Amino acid sequence: MQNRSLSFWLFLTPVILGLGIVVVIPFFYGLFYSFTDWNGITATAFIGFENYINLFQESEFVDSIWFTVKFALITVILLNVMGLGLALLVTRNIKSSSLLRTVFFMPNLIGGLILGFIWQFIFISVFGDIAGITGIEGFDGWLSTTNTGFWGLVILTAWQMAGYIMIIYIAYLENIPKELIEAAKIDGASSFQRFKNITFPLVAPAFTVSMFLTLSMAFKIYDQNLSLTNGGPFNSTQMVAMEIVRTAFSDNDMAYAQAKAVIFFLIVAVIALTQVYYNKKREVEM
Amino acid sequence: MKKNKLYSGFATAVLASTVALAGCSFGSDSSGDSGSSDSASGDQTTVDVFQFKVEFKDQFEELVSMYEEENPDVNINVKTVGGGNDYGASLKTSFSSGEEPDIFNVGGPTDVDEYEQYLADLSDTEAAGAALEGTLTGVSRDDQVLGLPFNQEGYGMLYNKEVFEEAGINAEEITTFDAFEEALKTLDSKKDELGIEAPIAFAAKEKWVLGNHLSNAYLADEFNHSVTEAYEADTVEFKMGDQMKRFTDLQKEYSVQPVLSLDYSQQVEENFSLGKVAMIQQGNWVYNTVESMDEEFAQNNVGILPIPVEGYEGSIPVGVPNYWVVNKESEDEVVQASKDFLDWMYTSEEGKKFVTEEFKFIPAYEGYEDLEIADPISQQIYEYASEGNTLGWVFLGAPTGWTEDAMGVAMQEYIAGDITWEEVEQRATEAWEKARQ
Numbered sequence: 001m002q003n004r005s006l007s008f009w010l011f012l013t014p015v016i017l018g019l020g021i022v023v024v025i026p027f028f029y030g031l032f033y034s035f036t037d038w039n040g041i042t043a044t045a046f047i048g049f050e051n052y053i054n055l056f057q058e059s060e061f062v063d064s065i066w067f068t069v070k071f072a073l074i075t076v077i078l079l080n081v082m083g084l085g086l087a088l089l090v091t092r093n094i095k096s097s098s099l100l101r102t103v104f105f106m107p108n109l110i111g112g113l114i115l116g117f118i119w120q121f122i123f124i125s126v127f128g129d130i131a132g133i134t135g136i137e138g139f140d141g142w143l144s145t146t147n148t149g150f151w152g153l154v155i156l157t158a159w160q161m162a163g164y165i166m167i168i169y170i171a172y173l174e175n176i177p178k179e180l181i182e183a184a185k186i187d188g189a190s191s192f193q194r195f196k197n198i199t200f201p202l203v204a205p206a207f208t209v210s211m212f213l214t215l216s217m218a219f220k221i222y223d224q225n226l227s228l229t230n231g232g233p234f235n236s237t238q239m240v241a242m243e244i245v246r247t248a249f250s251d252n253d254m255a256y257a258q259a260k261a262v263i264f265f266l267i268v269a270v271i272a273l274t275q276v277y278y279n280k281k282r283e284v285e286m
Numbered sequence: 287m288k289k290n291k292l293y294s295g296f297a298t299a300v301l302a303s304t305v306a307l308a309g310c311s312f313g314s315d316s317s318g319d320s321g322s323s324d325s326a327s328g329d330q331t332t333v334d335v336f337q338f339k340v341e342f343k344d345q346f347e348e349l350v351s352m353y354e355e356e357n358p359d360v361n362i363n364v365k366t367v368g369g370g371n372d373y374g375a376s377l378k379t380s381f382s383s384g385e386e387p388d389i390f391n392v393g394g395p396t397d398v399d400e401y402e403q404y405l406a407d408l409s410d411t412e413a414a415g416a417a418l419e420g421t422l423t424g425v426s427r428d429d430q431v432l433g434l435p436f437n438q439e440g441y442g443m444l445y446n447k448e449v450f451e452e453a454g455i456n457a458e459e460i461t462t463f464d465a466f467e468e469a470l471k472t473l474d475s476k477k478d479e480l481g482i483e484a485p486i487a488f489a490a491k492e493k494w495v496l497g498n499h500l501s502n503a504y505l506a507d508e509f510n511h512s513v514t515e516a517y518e519a520d521t522v523e524f525k526m527g528d529q530m531k532r533f534t535d536l537q538k539e540y541s542v543q544p545v546l547s548l549d550y551s552q553q554v555e556e557n558f559s560l561g562k563v564a565m566i567q568q569g570n571w572v573y574n575t576v577e578s579m580d581e582e583f584a585q586n587n588v589g590i591l592p593i594p595v596e597g598y599e600g601s602i603p604v605g606v607p608n609y610w611v612v613n614k615e616s617e618d619e620v621v622q623a624s625k626d627f628l629d630w631m632y633t634s635e636e637g638k639k640f641v642t643e644e645f646k647f648i649p650a651y652e653g654y655e656d657l658e659i660a661d662p663i664s665q666q667i668y669e670y671a672s673e674g675n676t677l678g679w680v681f682l683g684a685p686t687g688w689t690e691d692a693m694g695v696a697m698q699e700y701i702a703g704d705i706t707w708e709e710v711e712q713r714a715t716e717a718w719e720k721a722r723q
Contacts, residue, residue, distance in 0.1 A: 039400065040378040124547050144491075144546035145702065232491050233546040234698035235691065249375045251687035252400070 030258050038255040040248075051259035060235065061260060064243040065267070071153060071239065072218035078158050079214045080207065083165025090166070091173045101170070105163035112160070116227025119156045123148070123228075149229045149237035156224055161217065165210045172206035173199070208279035212272060219268045240264050331623045332361045336380065336387035338373035338608070339436070340366055341574065345644040349637070353630060360623050388616045389624045391436070391608050394424045394682035395517040398432055398611075405432040406614035411625050413632040416651040421606050424513040424682060433609030434628055437647035440604035440667035440676070441499055441569025443591040449473070449480050449564040450589075460591050461599035463532060470540045473564050486565045487557035488541035490701050491549045496534075497694025500567065502681040503593045503603055504530040511678025513605075519683075522718045524711045529596060531707045537567065538701055546702060555579055567593070570648065573661040590666050595677065604671045605679025606650055685721030692717035 034051055036043040055061050086104050090097045107115065123142040131139035142148045176199060184194050222241040225231070231238035231246070238246070244264060248257035337346070343366045350362045365387070367376045374397075377390055381404075392398055398405065408414050409431040414422065417435055425433035450457050453476050455469050473485035489495045504526035509516040524530070538545055542557060554572050557563045559579035566572075577584035592602045612624045631637040632651050639657065641647050646660040648668050659665045670676060681689045696710040705713075 041381050041400065124552070141544040142547065144544035230491075232493075232698065233702055234695040234704075246691070251691065252374075254378075 031262060033255050034259040034262050036255050038258070039252060040254040043255070047255075051256045052263070055256065055260050055263065060238075061240075061243055061247075063236070064238050064240050067150070067237065068219060068240045071150065071221075072215060074154055075157050075161075075218045076211060076214045078154065079161050079165050080210055082158060082162040083210060084169050084203075086162060086166040087169030087173055091170060101166070104166055107160045107162075108164045110160070112221075112223035113227045115156060115160055116224045119152065119159075120228050123152050143229055144233060146233065146236040149233070152228055153221075153225065153237065156228055157218065157221065160224070161214065165214065168210050168213075169203060169206050172203040176202045204279070208276060211279060212276055215275060216268060216272050219264075219271075330359055330361050331619050332363065333389060333620055333624050333627060334387045335362060335364045336377060336390040337364065337366055338391050341571075342645050345640070348644070349631065349640050352636065352640075353627060357626075360627070362627065386613055386615060388613050388620050389610060389628070390613065392425070392433055392611050393608055395513055396683075396686050398425050398427070401611070402427065402432070404611075404613050404615055406612040406621050406625075408432065408434055408612060408625060408628075412629045413651060416633055416653055418650050418652060420511075420678075421650045424517075424606065425609050425611075426514075433611045434632070435606040435650035436608040436610065437606070437641075437645070438604055438650045438667070438671060439569055439571060439607050439648065440590075440602050440670065441567065442593050442602040443565050444558065444568050444572065444663065445565045445589050445591055446558070446561060446563075446583075447587045447589050449482060449561070452480055453564075457589055457591055461594065463529070463594045463596070466591075466594045467536060470536060474540055480564070481561065482564055483557070483562045484542040485540040485563065486537055486542075486567075487548060487553040487563040488537040488545045488567070489548050489550050489553035490538070490541075490545040490698060491547055492553075493690035493694030493698065495550070495567065496697040497689035497692070498681045499569075499603070500534065500537075501530060501689070501693050501697070502679060503595055503677060504533070506603060506677040506680050507595070507597065509678070509680040509683070511676075511680065513678065513680055513683040516680040516683030520719065520722050522684075522715055524715070526595065527707070527711050529594075533594065534697060534701070546698060551575075559583065565591070570661070570663040570667050573646065573663050577661075585662060588663055590663060590670075592670075592675075598677055601675040601677050602667065602670050603677040603679055604667060605682065607679075607682075685718060688714075688717055688721060 033043065035046060035048060037045050037047050090100050090104070094100075110118075120143065127139040127142045131137065143152050180198050180202075181194055184198055189197070220241055221239055222245070225237070225239045225242050229237045231242055235243075240260075241264070244257050244260045247253050247260060251257075335350075339346070343364075346366075347364055350364055354360060354362060367373050373391070377387075380387060386404070392401060392405075407430040409429065411434065413434050414431045418438075421435045421438070422431055422433075425431065445457060447457070450469075453472055455472055460466050460469050470485045473480065473482070477484065505516070505522065505524075508523060508525045509519060542548065542563060548557075553566050554568060554575050558566045558568075558572075559576045561583070573584060573588075576588065590602065592598075592600050595601070610628055612621055612628070614621060616624070632641065632649075633653065638649075638654060641649060642654065642657045642659055646664060648659060648664045648671070649657075659668050684693075693710075693714045696705070696713045699705045700707055700710045
């Protein structure tokens with residue numbers, strides 16, 4: 001990074017320009033608007049921190065934050081366990097492993113909106129039929145209560161993203177030197193010991209990447225939420241992103257929604273950066 | 287560890303962008319130029335129309351090219367962005383980016399207030415003079431008429447005539463609560479013979495079905511059927527709250543279950559069009575959907591019943607969902623051309639024919655007496671309207687977001703059994719008062 005020549009800046013300019021125009025400038029604009037009473041057309045007054053004070057008193061916003069936090073916690077754990085599990089499965093010497101990789105990855109190729117509608121059909125119609133045939137009540141009335149809505153979202157997200165996370169783990173798993181495992185085998189380590197003491201520490205960098213990806217994704221989820229439950233019933237399965245969009249576009253409170261978005265940004269940034277920092281410290285350099 | 291910093295910096299930037307963009311992302315289905323003329327030459331007036339009704343986009347564009355042929359000096363560009371929220375958002379975007387349309391749509395008094403500085407007075411147009419009584423109240427300010435109604439829409443309990451006949455129910459007698467309940471009981475007891483799953487499909491997942499339509503039937507009286515009165519009201523009292531509760535309870539009890547995950551498309555397509563239920567609470571807008579599922583059924587077998595409201599037996603809620611408005615910041619000749627076009631659409635012979643036959647609108651204007659309305663549901667609603675058996679659409683005058691996010695949400699919680707009806711009223715009233723402080 002020493003010789004920052006002209007060409008260095010030349011190559012960088014398009015990116016910096018792009019990032020500046022679509023990210024940095026709008027971000028500061030947004031920050032500015034969050035201190036006004038902007039309604040999307042005109043801002044008439046500078047109202048300081050009023051929006052920020054109000055939003056913490058609004059139960060709906062706070063509820064949506066808690067809902068999102070709960071959702072993020074569960075999906076991050078589930079996704080990483082499933083991703084690693086699937087990766088371990090397909091890196092074994094089984095015949096169909098490349099077919100399986102494709103199949104596991106496939107859900108990720110379908111857009112979130114469509115996926116939401118597919119799962120909505122499964123949860124409502126298919127589950128309803130299963131309940132009708134077997135008489136198991138647990139299959140009845142999915143997505144019509146807060147709890148089933150929550151688990152519906154978790155299942156949908158896990159199904160969609162697990163294959164993606166699997167790919168990341170596969171990359172790291174296949175990079176583990178065979179000698180290490182062989183040496184451990186010769187020393188008489190059991191397969192669990194090998195996993196715990198060799199595989200696990202060596203895929204730690206993959207945790208950093210996957211946890212960061214899953215965490216930020218779980219927080220920002222919107223399209224799946226929109227098509228699966230649309231916040232229902234009674235706005236109780238509404239994630240923060242959706243709450244913000246609703247405040248902005250259906251309640252028409254642009255500045256207020258902007259203030260919520262700033263808070264949302266701060267929360268996600270703090271969580272993600274802390275987590276990256278800690279995971280980096282734990283990584284084993286190879 | 288420079289790399290790390292770069293990484294986290296990048297991460298922050300990505301996050302920032304997502305949040306920033308979350309606020310202004312919208313999916314737009316826009317179609318560009320529709321006209322025959324390609325570019326505006328010197329002596330041509332170009333009018334940009336920005337409209338929201340996706341359902342009639344093709345027909346509207348056809349009408350526009352007809353107009354352009356007749357008036358070669360006018361060039362009209364149509365842009366359509368569909369569906370409730372998206373339209374409002376994109377309209378805002380075009381205003382804040384300076385690409386203001388010359389003709390656009392507003393929903394009611396709240397929108398009018400928001401865009402008031404841009405709205406031209408249309409009281410000198412022929413269409414404004416021909417507009418049916420009461421259809422302009424929501425968009426009138428002082429002596430000015432700021433919008434022209436799109437059409438009229440109405441809703442009630444749509445029913446399957448065949449099922450009713452088989453069950454031996456005379457639909458004309460169902461005007462009161464007791465008769466309505468009786469009919470539900472009959473349908474319910476005979477549902478195996480009739481081949482239906484339940485008497486009703488109650489789309490309680492859709493907050494607008496509850497908060498806009500259901501509640502409106504019982505709030506209209508309180509606000510004298512006037513959008514303006516609702517718009518100016520400081521509070522809502524739920525004078526007919528008991529009836530609202532009873533109607534909600536009935537629909538819930540006799541519906542296919544679970545109601546809270548039943549959405550509009552399941553209600554209309556799966557359940558009603560396929561004959562799995564006998565009744566749904568919807569309006570004339572479902573016609574095209576039902577027709578695409580079963581043409582024969584849509585044309586001959588769908589009737590509309592009034593919603594039972596004491597004191598208003600045999601009336602259905604009819605209102606104007608949207609208005610055309612003209613941007614007065616545009617140049618004078620563009621404003622004039624816009625007015626001429628709207629006038630032509632609603633008052634000329636070709637226009638009128640198109641409005642009823644192709645748009646399948648229930649006209650909100652006089653002078654359509656000898657024209658036939660294309661679909662039977664609209665026809666029946668038009669009959670109710672011309673006999674004066676209507677309730678107003680006051681929900682358009684409620685505070686922004688109130689109908690869905692206060693009323694609709696509270697009703698959903700009531701349906702889920704989490705709160706009592708008193709709490710529904712209390713919450714809705716509080717939200718209304720807070721918004722109107």
